[in-house]
Amino acid sequence: MKPRFHLDLDRSEPWCTPAPSGRLSPFATAVVSGNHHGDVLERRGSPVPDSGDLLGGDTDEDMTGGLRQRAQGEVAGDGVSRSPRRGLQKYLSRFDDAMRLRGQIASVKTSQDSSSEPEELDSFRLFRVFGSIVLAVAVRVFVCKYLSIFAPFLTLQLAYMGLYKYFPKTEKKKKTTVLTAALLLSGIPAEVINRSMDTYSKMGDVFTDLCVYFFTFILCHEILLLFGSEIP
Amino acid sequence: MAAGYAWFLVLGSVLLCNLVKTLLPTISSFLSKVFQKDAEQEMEMRIEIQGMKQELSSISMMDEFARYARLERKINKMTDKLKTHVKSRTAQQAKIKWVVNIVYYVLQAALMISLIWKYYADPVTVLPSKWIAPLERLVAFPSGVPGGVGITTWLVVCNKVVAIVLQAVG
Numbered sequence: 001m002k003p004r005f006h007l008d009l010d011r012s013e014p015w016c017t018p019a020p021s022g023r024l025s026p027f028a029t030a031v032v033s034g035n036h037h038g039d040v041l042e043r044r045g046s047p048v049p050d051s052g053d054l055l056g057g058d059t060d061e062d063m064t065g066g067l068r069q070r071a072q073g074e075v076a077g078d079g080v081s082r083s084p085r086r087g088l089q090k091y092l093s094r095f096d097d098a099m100r101l102r103g104q105i106a107s108v109k110t111s112q113d114s115s116s117e118p119e120e121l122d123s124f125r126l127f128r129v130f131g132s133i134v135l136a137v138a139v140r141v142f143v144c145k146y147l148s149i150f151a152p153f154l155t156l157q158l159a160y161m162g163l164y165k166y167f168p169k170t171e172k173k174k175k176t177t178v179l180t181a182a183l184l185l186s187g188i189p190a191e192v193i194n195r196s197m198d199t200y201s202k203m204g205d206v207f208t209d210l211c212v213y214f215f216t217f218i219l220c221h222e223i224l225l226l227f228g229s230e231i232p
Numbered sequence: 233m234a235a236g237y238a239w240f241l242v243l244g245s246v247l248l249c250n251l252v253k254t255l256l257p258t259i260s261s262f263l264s265k266v267f268q269k270d271a272e273q274e275m276e277m278r279i280e281i282q283g284m285k286q287e288l289s290s291i292s293m294m295d296e297f298a299r300y301a302r303l304e305r306k307i308n309k310m311t312d313k314l315k316t317h318v319k320s321r322t323a324q325q326a327k328i329k330w331v332v333n334i335v336y337y338v339l340q341a342a343l344m345i346s347l348i349w350k351y352y353a354d355p356v357t358v359l360p361s362k363w364i365a366p367l368e369r370l371v372a373f374p375s376g377v378p379g380g381v382g383i384t385t386w387l388v389v390c391n392k393v394v395a396i397v398l399q400a401v402g
Binding site for chain 2: 208212
């Protein structure tokens with residue numbers, strides 16, 4: 001059984017710092033705690049008593065103006081200092097994600113080397129294969145003299161799209177490969193990756209059906225030729 | 233034009249390749265046993281260690297400390313020797329597995345290339361071209377015969393179908 005590990009591809013913003021649940025790297029925690037400490041110091045102000053304090057009430061207005069200016073300056077300074085901090089946190093979270101992905105991929109790769117198994121044939125896949133075989137036989141016997149063999153196949157695929165919802169849906173764990181990890185790290189949203197992977201898997205299913213259909217058709221044709229039937 | 237049973241020959245080759253692929257681990261382990269000369273020695277060492285451990289459990293450490301310590305040292309020495317032996321055997325097995333895989337893939341590639349070379353210009357089978365419209369050219373590649381099924385298309389189809397069949401059977 002192929003080991004699967006869950007990577008949080010459902011996150012719409014993959015590069016948000018996972019504050020409540022994700023584990024932070026030691027660097028991130030140190031930076032965050034250091035910056036927090038710095039913030040506290042800045043908000044408290046400098047330890048040296050201001051000259052306004054010594055002069056008394058005459059300089060109250062100056063003080064409030066100064067305080068306002070200082071507050072604005074602090075906000076501006078905080079804004080300036082927060083953006084590099086945010087960038088650093090973003091970088092560290094990406095680094096952390098990259099290291100985690102690397103470890104997971106390494107563990108999956110070793111287990112994949114030992115046992116490489118294809119996907120299981122669930123009921124819908126079996127139904128598709130069986131339907132393709134039956135249709136190929138029917139088309140060879142009855143239909144092929146009237147139209148192209150690919151037309152009934154396309155009709156069958158459209159029918160499968162409609163019938164899909166009537167089959168029990170198997171829980172397919174999202175398989176994370178080196179490609180998806182690289183795409184994630186390069187900044188492509190996880191939703192886009194998921195949709196692309198779904199599309200590719202559906203295209204793969206259609207290709208499988210086509211191969212089974214064509215193979216069965218050719219086999220029927222050759223068997224009929226062997227038994228001496230005339231080409232219609 | 234197409235030989236009568238070219239399609240069957242290609243199908244048989246693909247089936248054979250896939251069957252051999254499933255048997256590769258068995259072949260590797262068989263060859264490991266053939267090339268492994270001192271398998272009995274390892275078994276003897278294991279039995280000896282087992283015997284010494286049983287003897288050790290029967291000796292009281294308080295009463296016969298010297299004998300106990302001597303026997304324990306002997307067990308440790310034998311265990312280290314066994315570990316080294318197992319390590320070299322495992323490395324040899326990995327090497328044999330690697331060689332078997334390489335040989336298989338080379339032979340498979342050679343077979344596929346020879347089939348493509350043989351049926352490059354001839355289709356494996358021929359159908360009325362209107363049956364496979366509008367994909368006649370793609371299906372006939374590289375033979376170019378109208379209505380023919382080219383070797384590449386047939387190889388791809390056979391590979392896929394054989395993989396599904398073996399997966400269902402396995």
